[in-house]
Amino acid sequence: TPLKSIKLSGFKSFVDPTLITLTSNLTAIVGPNGCGKSNVVDAIRWVIGESSAKNLRAESMADVIFNGTTNRKPVGQASIELTFDNTDGRLSSEYAKYNEISVRRILQRDGQSQYFLNGTRCRRKDILDIFLGTGLGPRSYSIIEQGMISRIIEAKPEDLRVFLEETA
Amino acid sequence: TPLKSIKLSGFKSFVDPTLITLTSNLTAIVGPNGCGKSNVVDAIRWVIGESSAKNLRAESMADVIFNGTTNRKPVGQASIELTFDNTDGRLSSEYAKYNEISVRRILQRDGQSQYFLNGTRCRRKDILDIFLGTGLGPRSYSIIEQGMISRIIEAKPEDLRVFLEETA
Amino acid sequence: TRAKFKETFDQVNQTFEAYFPKIFGGGQACLELTGDELLDAGISVKAQPPGKRNTSIHVLSGGEKALTAIALVFSLFQLNPAPFCILDEVDAPLDDANVGRYCNLVKAMSEKVQFLFISHNKIAIEMAKQLCGVTMHEPGVSRMVAVDIDEAIAMAES
Amino acid sequence: TRAKFKETFDQVNQTFEAYFPKIFGGGQACLELTGDELLDAGISVKAQPPGKRNTSIHVLSGGEKALTAIALVFSLFQLNPAPFCILDEVDAPLDDANVGRYCNLVKAMSEKVQFLFISHNKIAIEMAKQLCGVTMHEPGVSRMVAVDIDEAIAMAES
Ligand SMILES: Nc1ncnc2c1ncn2[C@@H]1O[C@H](COP(=O)(O)OP(=O)(O)OP(=O)(O)O)[C@@H](O)[C@H]1O
Ligand SMILES: Nc1ncnc2c1ncn2[C@@H]1O[C@H](COP(=O)(O)OP(=O)(O)OP(=O)(O)O)[C@@H](O)[C@H]1O
Ligand SMILES: [Mg+2]
Numbered sequence: 001t002p003l004k005s006i007k008l009s010g011f012k013s014f015v016d017p018t019l020i021t022l023t024s025n026l027t028a029i030v031g032p033n034g035c036g037k038s039n040v041v042d043a044i045r046w047v048i049g050e051s052s053a054k055n056l057r058a059e060s061m062a063d064v065i066f067n068g069t070t071n072r073k074p075v076g077q078a079s080i081e082l083t084f085d086n087t088d089g090r091l092s093s094e095y096a097k098y099n100e101i102s103v104r105r106i107l108q109r110d111g112q113s114q115y116f117l118n119g120t121r122c123r124r125k126d127i128l129d130i131f132l133g134t135g136l137g138p139r140s141y142s143i144i145e146q147g148m149i150s151r152i153i154e155a156k157p158e159d160l161r162v163f164l165e166e167t168a
Numbered sequence: 169t170p171l172k173s174i175k176l177s178g179f180k181s182f183v184d185p186t187l188i189t190l191t192s193n194l195t196a197i198v199g200p201n202g203c204g205k206s207n208v209v210d211a212i213r214w215v216i217g218e219s220s221a222k223n224l225r226a227e228s229m230a231d232v233i234f235n236g237t238t239n240r241k242p243v244g245q246a247s248i249e250l251t252f253d254n255t256d257g258r259l260s261s262e263y264a265k266y267n268e269i270s271v272r273r274i275l276q277r278d279g280q281s282q283y284f285l286n287g288t289r290c291r292r293k294d295i296l297d298i299f300l301g302t303g304l305g306p307r308s309y310s311i312i313e314q315g316m317i318s319r320i321i322e323a324k325p326e327d328l329r330v331f332l333e334e335t336a
Numbered sequence: 337t338r339a340k341f342k343e344t345f346d347q348v349n350q351t352f353e354a355y356f357p358k359i360f361g362g363g364q365a366c367l368e369l370t371g372d373e374l375l376d377a378g379i380s381v382k383a384q385p386p387g388k389r390n391t392s393i394h395v396l397s398g399g400e401k402a403l404t405a406i407a408l409v410f411s412l413f414q415l416n417p418a419p420f421c422i423l424d425e426v427d428a429p430l431d432d433a434n435v436g437r438y439c440n441l442v443k444a445m446s447e448k449v450q451f452l453f454i455s456h457n458k459i460a461i462e463m464a465k466q467l468c469g470v471t472m473h474e475p476g477v478s479r480m481v482a483v484d485i486d487e488a489i490a491m492a493e494s
Numbered sequence: 495t496r497a498k499f500k501e502t503f504d505q506v507n508q509t510f511e512a513y514f515p516k517i518f519g520g521g522q523a524c525l526e527l528t529g530d531e532l533l534d535a536g537i538s539v540k541a542q543p544p545g546k547r548n549t550s551i552h553v554l555s556g557g558e559k560a561l562t563a564i565a566l567v568f569s570l571f572q573l574n575p576a577p578f579c580i581l582d583e584v585d586a587p588l589d590d591a592n593v594g595r596y597c598n599l600v601k602a603m604s605e606k607v608q609f610l611f612i613s614h615n616k617i618a619i620e621m622a623k624q625l626c627g628v629t630m631h632e633p634g635v636s637r638m639v640a641v642d643i644d645e646a647i648a649m650a651e652s
């Protein structure tokens with residue numbers, strides 16, 4: 001499976017370090033309303049470079065950091081790490097030579113996001129470059145958010161064109 | 169039951185004269201995707217005065233008239249009639265003295281809508297007046313369209329105020 | 337007038353504060369005025385599901401938003417019960433436990449209000465006292481069909 | 495460039511024209527360019543469910559729109575299969591027969607593409623080869639739980 005695992009910590013309702021290992025091409029995430037399923041989707045879009053808080057159902061980017069429950073205090077940092085299997089070399093750029101690529105994003109309450117590629121600090125642009133041309137990106141057709149499926153065909157013609165050009 | 173029956177003819181996918189009689193306070197409309205359930209809701213909003221084609225999933229008002237299938241030709245007129253039980257006198261204006269009130273709207277391809285109250289031609293405004301203050305109207309909180317339930321709480325504060333004022 | 341608006345606001349808010357914990361099994365919610373001037377202030381919604389700290393509706397999940405909105409609509413109905421209420425698949429985002437809570441609320445209100453609702457969910461269909469089936473045996477042409485509960489459920493499933 | 499865009503457009507359109515009747519059990523659909531100048535023309539969707547005459551997407555029902563959009567997304571995937579595909583309750587507006595068709599399409603594509611999907615629908619959950627449960631035993635705190643198929647269905651229902 002291209003995406004091997006998702007590590008969440010301090011991100012939205014996933015306050016405790018959590019590892020989700022993906023072992024098949026057909027993985028279902030299930031659970032009652034409000035338990036945190038769509039937060040996992042937000043985590044994936046955030047780590048691959050989503051820069052708009054509004055697109056993450058947040059009012060400011062700091063809102064993605066766990067901000068407490070009736071029994072727990074807020075924490076100071078959110079961190080998400082995705083690990084990809086790159087043995088087929090599909091993910092581009094100079095990292096193509098690695099069999100495994102990990103992408104990580106960390107945000108503290110006071111500041112900027114930090115991005116890491118295989119443990120080494122990098123820029124947001126480096127993360128976007130890796131996925132360039134693969135059809136994957138924070139707002140691409142490969143991630144369909146809750147309630148948005150029909151918007152694709154209701155989109156304005158010029159917006160649908162942008163969608164298609166991403167495929168090229 | 170306040171609403172006793174809905175008569176549809178030539179309206180969207182209800183090309184043949186159809187009578188739906190409501191015999192309980194808990195009526196479910198069921199059927200597969202695309203069979204015409206939401207068209208019944210559109211029919212009710214249309215006859216009580218909805219004037220925007222866009223709010224009826226139509227590009228122009230003539231689009232509510234049955235426009236054919238692979239085996240049937242389009243028809244020239246759409247007609248919807250609602251019959252209300254008014255024995256409790258809740259529906260206002262000079263019609264309050266009738267035990268039963270029927271509201272009808274007819275549209276032909278070439279022109280204006282015609283409204284009828286208990287069989288007598290009237291204006292759109294007369295229909296709106298009947299329901300004034302009852303909480304019922306083409307866009308009131310008493311008719312929730314498909315996919316719109318969450319929009320009520322996502323509405324701008326000034327729009328939510330309008331909703332509330334309708335209740336007063 | 338100011339007094340009339342304030343009175344309506346307070347009444348709906350009171351009902352909303354009472355309904356929310358009923359439909360969520362706990363938590364709290366309220367309406368807030370966005371300005372001091374009563375004549376033009378807007379209204380915003382605060383909602384806090386049980387055990388959670390957030391009150392902004394933007395962080396709510398799909399199901400939580402739908403349930404909060406249902407509680408608000410029913411609060412408006414309590415104050416001024418329109419002759420009937422039409423609900424078109426409002427239960428689509430809900431898991432079955434919440435569909436159950438939604439049905440309990442609808443059943444309780446159906447003593448005062450006539451409901452006409454559309455759903456593909458078996459639990460919601462089972463609360464109906466009257467079932468109206470719609471088919472398109474002839475493609476593109478809607479026709480009403482009498483159905484019993486088993487047929488209705490089968491229809492929702494096919 | 496013009497040629498590149500036209501080639502991509504034609505390929506996606508061809509796949510979309512082929513997928514639509516598969517997922518709807520008939521009918522037809524296509525993409526149309528909204529202008530003559532290839533460099534800035536927009537794209538609009540035409541869809542005609544089986545037996546119907548309308549081609550505008552505005553008159554489609556909630557379920558028909560979702561199904562048409564799914565066919566389009568999968569056509570984009572056929573041309574350029576991204577490493578994975580995430581679907582968050584795209585089956586919510588569908589009746590069970592259409593959920594079945596959607597699942598068949600996902601299963602067929604899962605040979606080339608990794609799917610991560612969220613659903614409350616039993617039929618969709620049953621197609622999964624891996625199940626990840628999410629709970630909030632501690633209110634407000636999400637935790638992953640191992641679940642089997644019966645637990646997963648029970649979870650979707652509670
Ligand atoms: N920064 C944060 N800190 C703590 N909790 C948060 C934070 N941001 C969001 N949440 C919580 O996450 C919950 C929403 O989770 P999510 O949208 O993933 O639910 P879901 O499982 O998708 O539910 P549904 O089935 O209704 O769509 C909200 O109740 C919200 O309180
Ligand atoms: N003027 C018209 N003439 C003929 N058919 C029409 C007309 N307007 C709409 N339709 C048809 O009505 C159908 C949509 O019906 P409707 O939205 O009521 O379905 P639904 O039962 O609510 O389905 P879902 O469960 O997917 O929401 C469309 O397929 C469309 O072709
Ligand atoms: Mg969700």
Ligand SMILES: [Mg+2]
Nearest residue numbers: 206314555556
């Ligand atoms: Mg519908």
